[in-house]
Amino acid sequence: MVETKTPTLRLEGVSKSxxxxxxxxxxxxxxxxxxxxxxxxxxGAGKSTTIRMIVNIIAPDAxxxxxxxxxxxxxxxxxxxxxxxxxGLYKKMRVGxxxxxxxxxxxxxxxxxxxxxxxxxxxxxxxxxxLKKTEELSKGMQQKxxxxxxxxxxxxxxxxxxxxxxLDPVNADLMMEVLLELKSAGxxxxxxxxxxxxxxxxxxxxxxxxxSRKVLEGGLRExxxxxxxxxxxxxxxxxxxxxxxxxxxxxxxxxxxxxxxLLAEGADAQELLxxxxxxxxxxxxxxxxxxxxxxxxxxxxxxx
Amino acid sequence: xxKFLVIVxxxxxxxxxxxxxxxxxxxxxxxxxxxxVAPALLTRKLxxxxxxxxxxxxxxxxxxxxxxxxxxxxxxxxxGSGAPAAQLPARGMPDANDEGQMRKLGEAMxxxxxxxxxxxxxxxxxxxxxxxxxxxxxxxxxxxxxxxADLLSAGGKAEYRARNxxxxxxxxxxxxxxxxxxxxxRMREANIDPLRVRELSREIQMDALPPGGAGKDAGGxxxxxxxxxxxxxxxxxxxxQMLLSSVVExxxxxxxxxLFSSVKPFQLMAGKLVGVSLAGLTQLxxxxxxxxxxxxxxxxxxxxxxxxxxxxxxxxxFFVFAVLYFFVGFFMYGTLYVLVxxxxxxxxxxxxxxxxxxxxxxxxxxxxxxxxxxxxxPLAFWVSVAPFFSPVTMLVRVVTETPPLWQIALSLAVGVxxxxxxxxxxxxxxxxxxxxxxxxxxxxxxxRWLRRA
Numbered sequence: 001m002v003e004t005k006t007p008t009l010r011l012e013g014v015s016k017s018x019x020x021x022x023x024x025x026x027x028x029x030x031x032x033x034x035x036x037x038x039x040x041x042x043x044g045a046g047k048s049t050t051i052r053m054i055v056n057i058i059a060p061d062a063x064x065x066x067x068x069x070x071x072x073x074x075x076x077x078x079x080x081x082x083x084x085x086x087x088g089l090y091k092k093m094r095v096g097x098x099x100x101x102x103x104x105x106x107x108x109x110x111x112x113x114x115x116x117x118x119x120x121x122x123x124x125x126x127x128x129x130x131l132k133k134t135e136e137l138s139k140g141m142q143q144k145x146x147x148x149x150x151x152x153x154x155x156x157x158x159x160x161x162x163x164x165x166x167l168d169p170v171n172a173d174l175m176m177e178v179l180l181e182l183k184s185a186g187x188x189x190x191x192x193x194x195x196x197x198x199x200x201x202x203x204x205x206x207x208x209x210x211x212s213r214k215v216l217e218g219g220l221r222e223x224x225x226x227x228x229x230x231x232x233x234x235x236x237x238x239x240x241x242x243x244x245x246x247x248x249x250x251x252x253x254x255x256x257x258x259x260x261x262l263l264a265e266g267a268d269a270q271e272l273l274x275x276x277x278x279x280x281x282x283x284x285x286x287x288x289x290x291x292x293x294x295x296x297x298x299x300x301x302x303x304x
Numbered sequence: 305x306x307k308f309l310v311i312v313x314x315x316x317x318x319x320x321x322x323x324x325x326x327x328x329x330x331x332x333x334x335x336x337x338x339x340x341v342a343p344a345l346l347t348r349k350l351x352x353x354x355x356x357x358x359x360x361x362x363x364x365x366x367x368x369x370x371x372x373x374x375x376x377x378x379x380x381x382x383x384g385s386g387a388p389a390a391q392l393p394a395r396g397m398p399d400a401n402d403e404g405q406m407r408k409l410g411e412a413m414x415x416x417x418x419x420x421x422x423x424x425x426x427x428x429x430x431x432x433x434x435x436x437x438x439x440x441x442x443x444x445x446x447x448x449x450x451x452x453a454d455l456l457s458a459g460g461k462a463e464y465r466a467r468n469x470x471x472x473x474x475x476x477x478x479x480x481x482x483x484x485x486x487x488x489x490r491m492r493e494a495n496i497d498p499l500r501v502r503e504l505s506r507e508i509q510m511d512a513l514p515p516g517g518a519g520k521d522a523g524g525x526x527x528x529x530x531x532x533x534x535x536x537x538x539x540x541x542x543x544x545q546m547l548l549s550s551v552v553e554x555x556x557x558x559x560x561x562x563l564f565s566s567v568k569p570f571q572l573m574a575g576k577l578v579g580v581s582l583a584g585l586t587q588l589x590x591x592x593x594x595x596x597x598x599x600x601x602x603x604x605x606x607x608x609x610x611x612x613x614x615x616x617x618x619x620x621x622f623f624v625f626a627v628l629y630f631f632v633g634f635f636m637y638g639t640l641y642v643l644v645x646x647x648x649x650x651x652x653x654x655x656x657x658x659x660x661x662x663x664x665x666x667x668x669x670x671x672x673x674x675x676x677x678x679x680x681x682p683l684a685f686w687v688s689v690a691p692f693f694s695p696v697t698m699l700v701r702v703v704t705e706t707p708p709l710w711q712i713a714l715s716l717a718v719g720v721x722x723x724x725x726x727x728x729x730x731x732x733x734x735x736x737x738x739x740x741x742x743x744x745x746x747x748x749x750x751x752r753w754l755r756r757a
Contacts (some may be wrong), residue, residue, distance in 0.1 A: 088559035
């Protein structure tokens with residue numbers, strides 16, 4: 001049912017280069033309405049360029065960007081909320097005036113803008129800062145203000161570039177809560193990040209880009225389960241002989257009081273357990289785990 | 305259009321609501337008036353009269369010399385309201401020009417002399433000098449003059465000894481008074497009546513007037529023309545710099561990126577130009593209103609008290625042109641500043657890159673001077689039509705000798721055409737430049753953006 005709806009955003013064969021440098025090559029992706037979409041990739045992979053093409057700041061050299069099945073246009077810009085990676089607020093302006101200005105640029109009238117600003121500042125615990133100049137705020141607070149500026153006009157599509165960088169754990173949790181609320185209210189969100197932990201907790205679908213190209217796309221579940229190898233969280237004494245067998249174990253990563261054992265291609269977790277027990281190792285933890293997004297990210301990026 | 309207005313309003317309020325705007329509005333006129341008055345105040349002689357002893361070896365010169373010095377004082381007390389015939393100074397005499405000017409300067413500066421004759425009382429000349437030197441060093445005396453016996457005939461040389469020889473005004477006043485005393489004494493010896501000579505070499509009076517019946521001296525119009533030129537230049541420079549730093553701010557903080565996701569780059573650029581120009585116009589309007597009040601009510605108030613002032617007549621049409629040329633000048637230079645701002649990565653870099661723009665506006669101030677001297681010369685015509693120079697030079701022409709309307713229309717048309725072209729160029733560079741981070745754009749790079757856009 002979901003698949004038949006018009007996708008919120010569709011990129012088709014989009015490319016962009018600056019001089020000789022290819023920033024984005026032949027990128028296609030589809031964002032379903034009402035989902036959180038993770039645009040992942042290392043620094044310089046082409047995430048920001050992709051986003052800039054989506055929000056119509058720069059034009060692609062080739063390919064199509066479609067929002068709700070229509071070519072990106074000025075009118076559609078008001079239905080997008082964009083939070084760039086580098087935070088941009090006028091230092092000398094008061095928080096309340098600033099929010100009103102950005103909302104008016106998205107077509108809101110002053111009164112609605114003020115009402116919504118008040119509500120959002122309340123929600124993000126910034127109410128007492130409304131009359132302060134932006135330069136008096138801490139970096140984390142400025143980031144929350146900018147987030148308010150991005151969502152105030154209630155855009156159908158929110159594009160958030162590195163939203164969690166610079167937020168302390170308390171605020172990062174608050175932000176995650178807010179994002180999930182927005183999602184359940186029907187907003188579509190594109191998150192660009194290289195913080196895999198948050199992406200893993202929030203995203204429905206992901207797209208991994210490396211060196212200007214898409215290397216992976218799909219639902220988070222499918223990506224994880226289709227990912228060839230599985231891992232085992234293992235705590236065992238005198239297991240060394242078994243773990244050295246490259247036919248069985250690809251790599252071992254120690255984590256505090258246990259190790260994460262990545263199984264070799266085609267190896268079976270049960271086989272590992274049998275071998276360990278056969279060797280007389282004392283196993284106190286043996287848990288089959290899915291590879292984390294982090295592992296997938298590292299592996300995919302180092303393959304490229 | 306709505307979004308454009310939102311940007312205009314923000315830019316306008318962001319300039320006008322600052323303390324800097326208020327301070328600038330009040331301070332710049334004070335500063336300019338101060339610049340005119342300060343030198344006179346600062347060079348005014350402080351303290352009491354200059355105490356001067358005179359050793360008169362001729363036995364004839366002390367009285368006329370004392371009188372000549374006192375004459376300076378008398379005139380000073382009458383506050384320079386023209387020289388009465390009864391005490392004609394040596395102004396009419398040959399080669400007296402520099403000295404006359406120095407004397408006038410001294411008068412304006414409140415110079416006073418307290419002079420005393422020195423009696424020999426049986427002392428040898430050297431002894432007298434030693435005594436006087438001691439008194440000068442001991443600060444009982446500021447200076448003394450020795451007038452040798454052969455000063456009146458040829459060859460004699462007077463001597464002026466003072467603690468402070470850097471006070472050239474006092475020195476020159478002493479020399480002037482002595483000169484007048486000696487010349488008049490020589491006349492008397494040649495049986496010429498010095499009073500008769502004074503009468504005959506009386507200074508003449510001349511009014512400087514525009515043609516036509518209404519006779520009023522327009523002596524102040526030079527100052528007005530220079531003032532108008534300077535104000536226009538300052539305001540363009542000031543607001544151009546504001547524009548530059550505001551563009552750089554949006555670029556370095558990446559605000560532009562947020563804004564570009566809401567409005568088109570051209571809307572943002574145009575909104576910024578218009579908003580800042582209106583802030584500048586507000587300031588200009590305040591200054592012009594002050595000038596208008598001064599020239600009408602101020603002069604009338606002074607006239608009512610019987611004080612005639614030299615306030616120049618300002619043609620009403622001037623105010624219209626002042627506003628028109630402010631816009632032309634502002635947009636001409638403003639687009640250049642926006643262009644520079646979008647190419648650089650920091651305000652400091654912007655300051656360096658803006659040097660050619662500032663240079664261009666400084667040149668227009670220099671050109672204003674020959675234009676004031678001969679407002680109808682071919683040079684004046686060409687520079688007041690040329691882009692970048694016309695705002696200052698044409699305004700100066702309007703004040704000095706209003707040129708034919710077609711010249712003003714031509715200059716405005718050239719201005720508008722230049723602005724249109726520059727806006728076209730700036731919009732293209734701005735759109736690309738605002739999203740380029742890391743390094744300042746080079747000229748070939750910018751040209752490439754222009755071609756591609």
